[in-house]
Amino acid sequence: MKEKNLVDWHRYLRERRIxxxxxHFDLKSADGxxxxxxxxxxxxxxxxxxxxxxxxxxxxxxxxxxxxLNGLKYSFVxxxxxxxxxxxxxxxxxxxxxxxxxxxxxLVDWSKGMAPAPLVLGAHSMGGLVLAxxxxxxxxxxxxxxxxFSGPFMGVGMPVPAWKQKLGAFMSKxxxxxxxxxxxxxxxxxxxxxxVQAYASDPKIFKIATARWFTEILKAQDKAIAEAGRIRxxxxxxxxxxxxxxxxxxxxxxxxxLGSEDRTYQGFEGLYHEILNEVRPAREQVYATFGNxxxxxxxx
Numbered sequence: 556m557k558e559k560n561l562v563d564w565h566r567y568l569r570e571r572r573i574x575x576x577x578x579h580f581d582l583k584s585a586d587g588x589x590x591x592x593x594x595x596x597x598x599x600x601x602x603x604x605x606x607x608x609x610x611x612x613x614x615x616x617x618x619x620x621x622x623x624l625n626g627l628k629y630s631f632v633x634x635x636x637x638x639x640x641x642x643x644x645x646x647x648x649x650x651x652x653x654x655x656x657x658x659x660x661x662l663v664d665w666s667k668g669m670a671p672a673p674l675v676l677g678a679h680s681m682g683g684l685v686l687a688x689x690x691x692x693x694x695x696x697x698x699x700x701x702x703x704f705s706g707p708f709m710g711v712g713m714p715v716p717a718w719k720q721k722l723g724a725f726m727s728k729x730x731x732x733x734x735x736x737x738x739x740x741x742x743x744x745x746x747x748x749x750x751v752q753a754y755a756s757d758p759k760i761f762k763i764a765t766a767r768w769f770t771e772i773l774k775a776q777d778k779a780i781a782e783a784g785r786i787r788x789x790x791x792x793x794x795x796x797x798x799x800x801x802x803x804x805x806x807x808x809x810x811x812x813l814g815s816e817d818r819t820y821q822g823f824e825g826l827y828h829e830i831l832n833e834v835r836p837a838r839e840q841v842y843a844t845f846g847n848x849x850x851x852x853x854x855x
Contacts, residue, residue, distance in 0.1 A: 579592070601628045608681075609683075676702045678704060687783070691785045
């Protein structure tokens with residue numbers, strides 16, 4: 556039977572796959588912002604993967620990937636960052652990039668109550684930028700054993716004109732919450748046309764950003780690349796080489812600057828931004844890249 560798009564994703568999985576442990580819960584960030592999260596857990600996990608989504612999307616879009624990793628004996632937990640999905644906060648707005656880091660810190664703190672297992676942090680797109688800055692800060696409440704990245708947002712796919720950067724910086728100071736169109740073309744997220752249609756019609760995915768978000772992201776990108784050498788744990792970084800949403804070259808610069816001795820880079824020819832949501836069989840190849848990398852380091 557033809558696969559459903561993401562709008563019907565949960566029903567599709569539950570009708571055709573063996574149910575696994577899944578629970579939704581709330582946690583609070585440092586400033587009291589309530590965040591929604593979901594855990595897909597297995598008994599006696601070989602590792603636990605905590606996941607951070609990309610800009611404008613949300614945690615349960617990774618349901619299929621979570622279940623794939625469950626099949627390899629990994630628990631998977633994802634949260635909605637503030638201003639995303641089911642979490643509190645104005646859509647697409649932050650006062651400081653540090654707020655996103657606090658959100659991830661809250662999830663790491665929460666994970667200390669899970670079944671004992673090595674901790675792996677993973678992320679897609681803007682979540683990858685959050686993860687990079689979190690690792691570079693090095694302020695962990697528990698040991699982090701490895702990190703995996705999908706299309707990290709280290710730069711925009713198309714250069715931002717200098718005048719737009721200056722205007723954004725000006726508006727960020729006087730009207731930080733000003734909403735502006737994000738300009739993201741859904742057709743660029745994946746070569747899977749059904750998925751693109753589902754993305755474009757998904758009411759949880761918003762199409763705006765804010766002036767302060769824009770300037771905070773640019774500053775974080777510069778710092779992430781400049782301080783990549785501070786990251787010394789094992790890293791896997793995967794990108795679609797056809798990605799026009801984020802800069803593939805900037806992602807590679809970040810990777811090349813890592814201080815990790817154990818690091819792996821994989822570029823996928825012809826794939827777009829959301830490599831975990833690409834057409835089949837490419838999707839399975841991407842999944843296997845993540846799965847095989849983890850199994851070599853956390854065999855259980």
